Amino acid sequence: MNKIRIINSSFRILRRNKLNTFFMILGIVIGIAALSLTFSMGKGTEKQITERVKNLFNPNNIFITSGREGLGSGRFSEAPVNNFKIEDVEAIMQEIPDIIMYAPIQTTSERDVIFGNKNISTQISGGSADGEIVWRRSVVSGEYISKADELNNARVALIGTKIAKKLFGDSDPIGSQIRIGSVPFIVKGILEPKGADPHGADLDMNVIVPITTLMKRLMNVDYIIGVKLEVDDPAKIDDIVKKISVILRERHSIYNNEPNDFSIMTPVVVKEMIGKMNRVFTLFLPLISGIALLVGGVVIVVIMLMSVSRRVNEIGLRKALGARNKDILFQFILETSVISLFGGIIGLVIGLTGAWIFLTSQGFTFFVPWQSILFGVFIPVIIGILSGIIPARKAALLDPVASLS
Amino acid sequence: MIQLKNITKIYGENGGQKVRALDDTNLTIKKGEFIAVIGASGSGKSTMMNILGMLDRPTSGSYYLEDKEVSTLTDDELANIRNRKIGFVFQKFHLLPKTTAIENVELPLIYSNSNDIRKLAVNALARVGLSNRSKHMTNELSGGQQQRVAIARALVNEPEIILGDEPTGNLDSKSGLEIVEIFQELNKSGKTIILITHQQKIAEHAQRIINIQDGKITDDHKVENPLDAKAELATL
Known part of the structure; x- marks a missing residue:
């Protein structure tokens, strides 16, 4: 055939x-x-x-967010929890030496950022000196927020490249005065371009001011919505997570049969x-x-x-x-x-x-x-x-x- | 060449009415003969044709082709014999629809291990006088031309036996004669021709006529002076 x-x-x-x-x-x-x-x-x-996520999450990072575990954790939980404090984080740092650094997280709703007659609406985030390492994001020009800025509630701001472009065009924003709402800030640095985060938010639209300044002058709150921790050894993460849980439950006076009012995310959980x-x-x-x-x-x-x-x-x-x-x-x-x-x-x-x-x-x-x-x-x-x-x-x-x- | 011994074919054995289409039939056909099998419809001549063409198996009896018993062969072996030894020409032509003349002629070669398929098909079409129609779709051809394509297809593998099942049945008398003329020429070139027909006039072109009635051969005689289709056509 x-x-x-x-x-x-x-x-x-x-x-x-x-x-x-x-x-x-x-x-x-x-x-x-x-x-x-x-x-x-x-x-x-x-x-x-x-x-x-890989951008955000290194193997030696842990996120703690305020609010019960699950879909609505953090700011978006069904019943917002306002009891997660910087002091909680400091207590954790003190008791667990394997955590070497932290960056607190707090964000405003959309605010007007104004320079001259130009105006752009965006969310303002809190930052800290250690944030440069913890978030793996530095500045491309100017300087990052310092420890002194944090301590003094300094009115300085880091702005994303898109904000810089929109407000300043081609001129150099470093040292210029902008206003966030009615509060004046000095532009201290321009953030490295990063693109979008896992939720799709544009990180180049970020405006970061010292966490202390954000809480006292822009938001008037005494709590944060979360923290990103940096540990020295990824192998210890499981152990650290258990310890954090014990510390926070005690500090928040949670009874044995009650669920956590915070959630802990590790790279494994996120995966x-x-x-x-x-x-x-x-x-x-x-x-x-x-x-x-x-x-x-x-x-x-x-x-x-x-x-x-x-x-x-x-x-x-x-x-x-x-x-x-x-x-x-x-x-x-x-x-x-x-x-x-x-x-x-x-x-x-x-x-x-x-x-x-x-x-x-x-x-x-x-x-x-x-x-x-x-x-x-x-x-x-x-x-x-x-x-x-x-x-x-x-x-x-x-x-x-x-x-x- | 062909020898049928005590061939019986019964239809409807598994329930239904039994029909004895062929009844204890004996027939010998020599190489190079041109025979006509004639009978009314229902006489058993179609069954005879199917058995001779190995399209169907007898219920009992033996079929020898070149001294070889074939009724016990497998389906595949029979397909191979049909492919190489027998050329079929049907009343309804049975050309593939929506294909060209040459493609139809090539069909048997697909199932044999032939080389140069196109060349063989071209030659076969030339033998039936249709060289200039090879690329025509079959539905563009007249009935007579379609039947000539079918004959070319039957010839292409150079079989020794050409089996015609009412090949003139669907044609006008002139086209029918042209087909018979080709059969007579093929016979002259050495092919064994078996022509099944119900038309006495057509049968008289053969050298021998076999009458079938109720599944039995009732008459088997030589034709002293067969009609010459070529001469008849010349007078038309």
Whole structure:
């Protein structure tokens, strides 16, 4: 037998039954497009968020945020907790020498930042001298906040590159006086550009003033919403987390059966959270797309069965001319495989294009996951073969006499 | 060349009414013969054709092709013999729809290990006088031309036997004669021709006529002076 010639012959038949072929391809295109779209979007998002988190979270960092653990921790908890104090952090530092540094976290709502007749609205964050190391972000010009600034509630500010650009254009902001609301500040430094944080907030829109200044002059509060800790050895993190919990529960007078009014996040916890979130994209949505693909496979089976019935004469003739059962089997499975592969490649291109549009519109970088080859080629061929088996068997076992009469 | 011994074919053995389509039939066909099998519809001549063409197996009896028993061969072995030894020409042509003449002629070669498929198909089309129609879609051809494509397809693997099942049944008398003319020429070049027909006039172009009735051969005689299709066409 001459397989290549049977392949050629199959191609011709598919080309000449355009409507059938079109619908069979369409089923697979939809399935594969959905599959590769959701998967690629998931992978792209995952990669981006992982990178952003990595920016924020080094293996030797711990976050403590005020408020009960779970979705609404910190500032956004259902019942805001205002009992997390700088003194709590100082107590922790004193009792656990493995923590070498900390950076308190507190943020205002949006405030007007004014220079001359220019005005920009943004959130103001509290900073400290150690923040430069803890947050791994320094200044590109001017100086960082000093210990003295913290102690004296100094009215100095570090501004992000976008703020600098918008308020000052091309002129040098260092030493200029800006106002935050009605309070005057001197621009002390320009923050390193960083892009977006894991929540998508633009870090280059940051304005940072000493934490003490922020709490007393801008917010008039005595609590913070969280703290980022720097430990000397990542291996000790689990142990440190336990100790922090004991200290804070005692300081906050929490009874044994009551839940924490704070939450502690470690790189491991964050990784698990990201993983959970991404399962929606890389597992759940592709699973749904898989159903679409299954429907595509069923469409092929049904259309091919109809096609076998219509082509009874052709099959009988081929047998009379010397086709063996397996030649017929091969021909029909080949037809469904070619259709499916074709649909898979088209679907893959559509899906990846969709993912590219989505990801770039979100400011994420698009890349082609290696699993795409699986979606575009391997899975469609498998579907083609599987959906071809039933019609092909039916065709192969046709009696040449019955099919020629 | 072909020897049928006590061939019986019964349809409807698994329930339903039993039909004895061929009943204890014996037939010997020599190499190079041109025979016509004639009978009314339902006489058993189609069954005879299916058995001779190895498209169907007898219920009992033996079929020897070149002294080899073939009724016990596997489906694949029979397919191989059909491919190499027998050329089929059907009443309804059975050309593939939406394909060109040449593609139809190439079909048997796909299932044998032939080289130079295109060249062989071109030659076969030339033998039936359709060289200039090779790239035409089959539905663009007249009935007579379609049947000639079918003959080219039957010839392309150089089989020793050409089996025609009412090949003129769907054609007007002139086109029918042209087909018979080709059969007579093929016979002259050494092919064994078996022509199944219900038209006495067509049958008289053969050298031997076999009558079938109710599954039995009722008559088997030599034709002293077979009609010459070429001469008849010349007078039209």
